[in-house]
Amino acid sequence: MKNTALSVTNLCKSYGLTEVLKDINFEIKQGDFLVLVGPSGCGKSTLLGCIAGLESLTSGSINISGRDMQNVDPGNRDIAMVFQSYALYPTMSVAKNITFSLAVRGIDKKTREEKLNQVAKKLQLENLLHRKPGQLSGGQRQRVAMGRALVREPSLFLFDEPLSNLDAKLRISMRTEIKKLHEDLGTTMVYVTHDQIEAMTLATKIVVMKDGETQQIGTPAEIYHKPHNVFVADFMGAPSINLLDAYVTPDDAWMTVELHNRAGEKIILRHPNRLKYIKKRCHVILGIRPEHISDVENTDSTQHGVGRCDIDVVEPAGADTYILTELCGKTVTARLNANKSIQAGSQAQLYFDLSNASFFDKKTGERLAW
Template sequence: MAPILEIKNLYKNYGSLNILKDVNVSIGSGDFLVLVGPSGCGKSTLLNCIAGLEPISGGSIEIGGQDMTHVSPKDRNIAMVFQSYALYPTMTVAKNITFGMKVRGVEKAEQDIKLAEVARQLQIEPLLSRRPAQLSGGQRQRVAMGRALVRDPKLFLFDEPLSNLDAKLRVEMRTEIKKLHQNLGASMVYVTHDQIEAMTLATKIVVMKGGVVQQIGTPAEIYSKPANLFVADFMGSPAMNLIPAKAKKNGSGYNVIIERAGGEPLVLHEKRTKKLPANVVVGLRPEDIGDAQYRKGRDLHVSSCQVDVVEPAGADTFVLMSLGGKEVTARLHAETGATPGKEIEFAFDMKKLSYFDADTGDRLELQ
């Protein structure tokens, strides 16, 4: 089956400034693609190129198997939800939602059917006679989504649609969008700088930096096997611990040596086979460093480390320590006995360790 969206070798330049560099992305029908990265990485520009709001400098864009590279936005069969909602202030909610259909000459009876269907889906039936000024931020967001839904497009495009909402409402609306995607089976492209939003919504994530795609994968792939140090550091909250280390051959495996201030180095025994360079960066998620007393398993390395800071966080307790000259976070049991200045036994999950080349920053795959 042909991809619903296929971007090939896409470049976008403003004069001599390269904004997007050789972007290649494709998604199947029903996928939820999230473009994520820091401010200025090119994700909104890429979305505008897909929408046809920005002309591209090279490459091609296909939607539903048709080349849309030079097709105007109105003929691309897409619907876009903007950060600002872009609602008409003098029109009622009902008229805001049906306005696009009216312009396209859709019969009044069909407009009414579509409006009723979308209002029910988004639970905005009581709001149809109100104007945007009488709505909360979350209600305006629903109306903007309703206007996109009535078009029944091949592709929905969302440009940071939740960034104007407060934290609690963001979480609620995120759930609404997730439900909407599941119920409609629609194909969506969504831009955000919030990596938690990306992880919870996406079926596929594109991580960008400086106009270059760093990694494309499922949320689980991006989280567990980041392609490089940038992705490892950007995705996850708290971020992955990235610890400088030395690798020395030891039989069929390696000793991975991590310096500790004022004490013996921490030596992890890596049994997986692959040639490691002398200088590596060890990546380990906070949840993969646990309390030894609660962890059992054959691939655990247990070692005593000094606790610097203890941060209770309800169900978990975060403990900070210093390894390899870096502050390292462990996610421990709520009932941990850790206290600052004391040593406790930590269990390092060797199966979950990632390794990165200290010079290139690229992930090193082990067997």
């Protein structure tokens, strides 16, 4: 069984009377890729700073590789950090930027060169070692920053929104490089981002944060398919999940889910009755993702319904076509086949697959368990 690489216990952080982090608890194993994700100002970068030792704790504890980090300086935590701003020395060559920390620690020149060559090959920097940072592109600078972290061979890598300064195409490319790097090295990484696509594609475990609190901790699949509350459901996924006011009426084996279109016509969906504690017609929030509303009936699922909807907007997106309609007084996104011939202003019969739907309490926004 793999050892615990990082554990955070009852961590709180305040600036004066302002609580920034509120009772944070999680742990990850050696080789995990943890992503801290949430909107700007939710406390994720402050949490990373606490792990790095750049921020003091108000209360709680942090343990790295079996060591309590209380009163341990950042330089003695066996970590390496990659910043959003790259933080490269402008007057040093790429080679010296990468090996600077080794030189400071008194590592001999031969060992420094060996580690430099290994890292440069892995990150495809061999032809750039004599250049200065000002002569590099944004993606190249980010690889140098990663190389500077890799050469130290720390027990824990920390990434603070490292791709946010890059253009969209380069972000995708660098995201792939980071994922491959993690798979090749098997090292433990903690990564901060506000981009939920980065979180879903990179992580083995995700911590979703809001207002200094953890909303859910789980694998990307758990976060996506079984969100704990309306905030997590809405924040994770692109296009966003559809959240609709619905009425459910249970019986012994099944429950009916009632929606209505713009014309007020009812759309009745069926779902196995897993909400056993609901005994009568009840108002809930139905969470259903765009890929589960389509123009194709899921013949493998008995958990579906059909409804005729007005098409307001058609958005071709290459492999898919997204359409916008209105249900229960809200704009709803559905994903159709790319070759579907459909126009705004028309009507279409849509199939609703509830096999991966979520139901939330109308008052609290919490997931209804079954």
